Amino acid sequence: MAVSSALIGEVAIARNGYLNQIKDLTEKHAAFKASEEVWNVIENTEHLFWAEQGALYGMWKTLYAIRDGKAVRTYEFIHKDWPLEKIIENTWKMKEIVPPVAAPRLGGTLVFWRNSLTCLQALLESFGKDINDEELRLQAHPHPISGPMDFHQRLEFLAFHLRRHQQQVAGILKSLS
Numbered sequence: 001m002a003v004s005s006a007l008i009g010e011v012a013i014a015r016n017g018y019l020n021q022i023k024d025l026t027e028k029h030a031a032f033k034a035s036e037e038v039w040n041v042i043e044n045t046e047h048l049f050w051a052e053q054g055a056l057y058g059m060w061k062t063l064y065a066i067r068d069g070k071a072v073r074t075y076e077f078i079h080k081d082w083p084l085e086k087i088i089e090n091t092w093k094m095k096e097i098v099p100p101v102a103a104p105r106l107g108g109t110l111v112f113w114r115n116s117l118t119c120l121q122a123l124l125e126s127f128g129k130d131i132n133d134e135e136l137r138l139q140a141h142p143h144p145i146s147g148p149m150d151f152h153q154r155l156e157f158l159a160f161h162l163r164r165h166q167q168q169v170a171g172i173l174k175s176l177s
Helices: 003-020 041-067 084-091 110-130 152-176
Strands: none
Touching: 003 041, 003 110, 003 152, 041 152, 084 110, 084 152
C-alpha cells in the first residue's frame, strides 16, 4: 500500500493547494467571469468535483469487475507504462472541451462546491485502502479525453487535474486584483 498511499497523498497536496487558494474568496469574487468563454471559480470547483467523483466511481467499479472476473476490455491499452506527462502531451489539446459528465451544470455557491470537493478526499482515501499496490498497474476504465489508463495513471491524473485548475484559478484571481 506504500505506492497507493503516496499517490493519494499527492492528490491531497494538490487538493489542499487548490482549496487554500480559494478559501478566502467571497461569493461575489468566486462568481466573477473574465469572459463568457472562461469558467469562474465556482464553475472550476464544480467541474473538479464532478470529474473526480466520476473518476472514483469508475475506478472502484472497474476494480471490483476485475476482481470478480467480469472486466471486459473493448479497447487497447495504448498508454501502458507511459508516464502521465506523455499521455497528456499526446492526447490533450491546448483548450480541451470538457466531457458533459464533468461539466459544471448546477451552479450555486462556492461554499457548497468547496465543501463537496473537500469531502472527496475521504472517499479517495477509502479507495486507496481498498486497492493494493499490485493492482495499480491494471488497466482501469478509460479517461474521456486521454483514453486507456491504469489505476496508477488515473490517480496521478487526479493530482494533475487539481493543479491544472489551480493555475487557471490563479489567472482569475490575478484579474480580480
